[in-house]
Amino acid sequence: MGRDEGSGLSELATAVAHARVAGLEDVFLERRVDVCWRLAEGRIVSRETLLREGAAVRRDGTLVSGDGLDRPVLARLLGSTTRALPPFSAPPFPDPPQFEETLPDVPVAWASVRWSWRWTAVLTGHGAVPVRRPDLAEVTFDDGHRALTVWPPATDREPHGTVPATHANARVGTARVLLAPAAAAVLLHELVGHPLEGDLLLRGASPWSGRQGERLLRLELSVSDDPSRTDLPGAFSADDEGETAQPRELLAGGVLVGALADRESAAALGVPTGNARRATVHTRPRPRMSNLVARAADPLPHPPRNEAAIEVTSLASGTLEPASGAILLQVRTAFALRRGERHRTLTPFTLVGSLAAVRAGLLAAAEPTLPVAEPGWCAKDGEIVPTGAVAPWLLLSGLEVR
Amino acid sequence: MRADADPLLPALQAASEELASRGVRFEVFARLGESVHLVRDQDGALERRESHELGVACRVSGGGRAGFAAAAGGGARAGRQAARAALDAMLPSPDPLPPREVLGTSGSALFHAPADPGQQDALAQALASALNDASSEVTLVQLRILAGTSSAAIATGEGYLGRAAAGGAVAELLLAPPAGPWRHLHFAAPTVAELDPEVLAHRAAEACLLATRGEPPDRQLADVLLAPSVAAPLVVALAQHLARYPINDGELKRARISKAWHLVDERPGPAGLLPLPWDGEGLPTRRIVLLAGGHLHESFATWERAQRTGEQPGGAVRPSYRHPPVPGPANLVVLSGTALRQPELLARLESGFYLALPAGAVRVDHASGRFALRAAAVAVEDGRPAAAHPLVDLRGSFRRLLGALAATGGDAESFSLASAVTTPSLLVRRLEIA
Numbered sequence: 079m080g081r082d083e084g085s086g087l088s089e090l091a092t093a094v095a096h097a098r099v100a101g102l103e104d105v106f107l108e109r110r111v112d113v114c115w116r117l118a119e120g121r122i123v124s125r126e127t128l129l130r131e132g133a134a135v136r137r138d139g140t141l142v143s144g145d146g147l148d149r150p151v152l153a154r155l156l157g158s159t160t161r162a163l164p165p166f167s168a169p170p171f172p173d174p175p176q177f178e179e180t181l182p183d184v185p186v187a188w189a190s191v192r193w194s195w196r197w198t199a200v201l202t203g204h205g206a207v208p209v210r211r212p213d214l215a216e217v218t219f220d221d222g223h224r225a226l227t228v229w230p231p232a233t234d235r236e237p238h239g240t241v242p243a244t245h246a247n248a249r250v251g252t253a254r255v256l257l258a259p260a261a262a263a264v265l266l267h268e269l270v271g272h273p274l275e276g277d278l279l280l281r282g283a284s285p286w287s288g289r290q291g292e293r294l295l296r297l298e299l300s301v302s303d304d305p306s307r308t309d310l311p312g313a314f315s316a317d318d319e320g321e322t323a324q325p326r327e328l329l330a331g332g333v334l335v336g337a338l339a340d341r342e343s344a345a346a347l348g349v350p351t352g353n354a355r356r357a358t359v360h361t362r363p364r365p366r367m368s369n370l371v372a373r374a375a376d377p378l379p380h381p382p383r384n385e386a387a388i389e390v391t392s393l394a395s396g397t398l399e400p401a402s403g404a405i406l407l408q409v410r411t412a413f414a415l416r417r418g419e420r421h422r423t424l425t426p427f428t429l430v431g432s433l434a435a436v437r438a439g440l441l442a443a444a445e446p447t448l449p450v451a452e453p454g455w456c457a458k459d460g461e462i463v464p465t466g467a468v469a470p471w472l473l474l475s476g477l478e479v480r
Numbered sequence: 481m482r483a484d485a486d487p488l489l490p491a492l493q494a495a496s497e498e499l500a501s502r503g504v505r506f507e508v509f510a511r512l513g514e515s516v517h518l519v520r521d522q523d524g525a526l527e528r529r530e531s532h533e534l535g536v537a538c539r540v541s542g543g544g545r546a547g548f549a550a551a552a553g554g555g556a557r558a559g560r561q562a563a564r565a566a567l568d569a570m571l572p573s574p575d576p577l578p579p580r581e582v583l584g585t586s587g588s589a590l591f592h593a594p595a596d597p598g599q600q601d602a603l604a605q606a607l608a609s610a611l612n613d614a615s616s617e618v619t620l621v622q623l624r625i626l627a628g629t630s631s632a633a634i635a636t637g638e639g640y641l642g643r644a645a646a647g648g649a650v651a652e653l654l655l656a657p658p659a660g661p662w663r664h665l666h667f668a669a670p671t672v673a674e675l676d677p678e679v680l681a682h683r684a685a686e687a688c689l690l691a692t693r694g695e696p697p698d699r700q701l702a703d704v705l706l707a708p709s710v711a712a713p714l715v716v717a718l719a720q721h722l723a724r725y726p727i728n729d730g731e732l733k734r735a736r737i738s739k740a741w742h743l744v745d746e747r748p749g750p751a752g753l754l755p756l757p758w759d760g761e762g763l764p765t766r767r768i769v770l771l772a773g774g775h776l777h778e779s780f781a782t783w784e785r786a787q788r789t790g791e792q793p794g795g796a797v798r799p800s801y802r803h804p805p806v807p808g809p810a811n812l813v814v815l816s817g818t819a820l821r822q823p824e825l826l827a828r829l830e831s832g833f834y835l836a837l838p839a840g841a842v843r844v845d846h847a848s849g850r851f852a853l854r855a856a857a858v859a860v861e862d863g864r865p866a867a868a869h870p871l872v873d874l875r876g877s878f879r880r881l882l883g884a885l886a887a888t889g890g891d892a893e894s895f896s897l898a899s900a901v902t903t904p905s906l907l908v909r910r911l912e913i914a
């Protein structure tokens with residue numbers, strides 16, 4: 079992990095270590111910029127800039143955080159004096175990209191574009207660890223849905239392909255559905271990602287608690303969490319406890335083989351750490367997904383539209399309810415299929431099924447496996463972090479349309 | 481006021497000085513939020529989070545251009561950064577800033593005592609113990625107690641300075657009943673001292689055990705009685721949907737409005753959870769009547785929107801210092817004309833569903849004006865409980881919701897959601913249940 083030469087961070091880490099703050103776990107420093115361009119008919123109508131910086135100190139089970147990133151703020155959080163801390167400098171707030179040069183032709187369906195830059199560093203007893211992340215692009219569309227990618231956003235995507243003009247309600251009842259990569263990513267994020275977060279495993283809030291080594295899916299699907307994929311929005315060079323980021327295999331050929339852990343849950347579960355993320359400087363690091371990468375052992379060459387009644391191209395949200403074992407997928411965009419062709423555009427509906435139904439009902443995966451702008455912002459107890467995914471098409475039976 | 485005694489003033493002054501020499505109209509807004517968040521896990525382990533969020537925002541206008549920027553921190557550096565970034569962000573735009581004459585008289589804010597961690601510890605202990613006494617069947621998975629205060633200041637280049645302060649406390653319980661989904665319960669009050677552990681524990685256990693086993697109902701149109709905790713997020717979602725459109729322009733302008741609706745944003749108080757002296761732009765707060773007497777009276781408007789649409793300004797909110805003012809609800813109150821007791825509401829429901837507890841957030845598609853939420857429910861036949869349904873989906877359109885309110889209860893409760901909201905039980909005819 080590289081050091082920020084000349085920033086004074088290493089000297090600051092040394093001074094913090096020498097300060098002998100009782101029960102000190104780590105110090106977290108953050109600086110970030112968000113610029114939001116609001117659009118109408120493809121033209122910029124306003125621009126908002128947000129410059130944020132802050133620090134947080136964890137000690138004796140307490141997180142103390144404050145806005146501002148100067149020595150007096152840090153001294154107050156540490157219960158130290160300003161003079162005890164050496165001068166240090168975070169990277170300056172960068173200038174935002176030139177919007178018109180980067181995005182000369184903005185689709186009229188875009189309501190806003192947000193560029194985000196974030197720098198963080200973690201000071202531990204071993205030194206200072208600056209964290210590198212890709213700049214992010216969030217596009218909000220006229221209908222309110224958002225797409226999150228690394229900067230810059232692509233303007234030439236046609237997210238749903240050919241859209242039939244006739245609309246219909248999905249027929250209530252059990253259906254065989256074909257999930258496009260964006261929808262498959264959300265399903266796998268809820269089915270494999272969240273439930274393997276260490277704090278949920280320890281709290282008993284995951285259906286996969288104590289089931290390592292068991293076959294989860296009949297389908298030979300492998301899923302890993304990969305923060306080193308800098309082409310995806312969940313990437314980071316080190317986690318928010320300063321541990322070097324590494325890909326973590328969660329599911330190998332359908333079998334549960336891993337978990338996502340911060341330091342605390344890693345110790346309790348006996349798994350490697352490196353998956354701690356903080357939504358902001360004011361939140362505690364917790365085990366979280368970064369970029370979900372799913373690969374099938376033997377995928378079909380093309381999406382099997384002939385074998386499904388419904389093609390789902392995007393979901394508004396997905397939920398796994400651990401206690402009831404129910405999976406709910408709120409479908410945003412879907413099409414009724416007839417003889418392998420899109421026949422009608424379906425109004426939004428809900429797909430509901432049990433965990434057992436999903437585990438047994440994942441029938442096939444198909445190419446192309448693609449990076450997608452879903453799940454995007456991932457919320458856990460109101461704490462939101464960017465995530466990305468690469469997923470194939472999935473053929474799924476046993477879910478009920480409601 | 482001395483800058484060294486007030487954490488908001490250094491940034492406020494530095495930003496004002498930076499902008500005053502630039503020949504632009506400007507507004508500087510600073511806010512300090514201090515909160516203590518206590519989390520108690522199932523094994524009794526405590527985690528504490530103390531946060532001190534302080535920042536400053538600037539809006540500038542001049543020469544047919546306007547800009548907005550915000551910066552974290554309370555020092556002069558943050559003020560200068562926000563001011564310079566706002567100048568850099570200026571783009572062709574109408575002047576969004578209200579004139580001095582519509583802003584209030586400068587006032588001082590009442591003091592709100594900071595959160596007392598010892599008081600939170602005691603409440604956590606008492607609540608866990610009371611829950612244990614209230615039911616041996618319910619397991620406390622997690623308990624969160626949040627207490628906080630905020631103070632804000634707004635200043636303009638034309639000499640207006642306003643101050644405001646607020647405080648609040650929230651208790652959230654994650655409970656595991658013997659069967660069925662875990663339940664999340666939310667209670668809010670102006671202070672920690674007003675959260676009574678015995679009352680909260682009793683109500684939480686009762687709600688948690690109401691619908692633990694059962695199948696989802698068939699998809700149908702049904703009359704529904706929404707408990708205050710279910711009605712509250714729906715009322716906020718409705719108000720947010722109304723805020724999206726000027727009163728004469730939205731898809732709801734010709735909607736039939738039930739005379740049972742009396743929904744107001746009680747910004748100046750004293751009703752509701754979170755009264756404040758001025759809106760997000762410094763205009764003196766006033767009661768905004770959204771729905772009453774079978775009519776859609778008003779929506780929310782910032783000064784800039786009001787100039788375009790002819791609406792009344794004063795409906796701006798700032799979710800934090802990071803956001804420019806936007807139209808939206810602040811302190812919603814559903815006033816109850818009928819104020820029926822629960823047996824009377826159940827009798828009027830006759831057959832349908834009583835939705836007792838929300839199970840997740842309300843999902844809204846603003847493009848179609850439709851909403852959906854999940855809840856624990858009890859099917860009611862002839863005014864009596866007939867079957868339990870641990871999870872049902874309630875779906876409908878805001879247009880339908882406006883026309884279908886039949887009666888309101890006398891059991892109003894307050895919640896701290898995206899805005900403060902106080903609502904009684906609501907009896908609504910023919911929404912979709914699945």
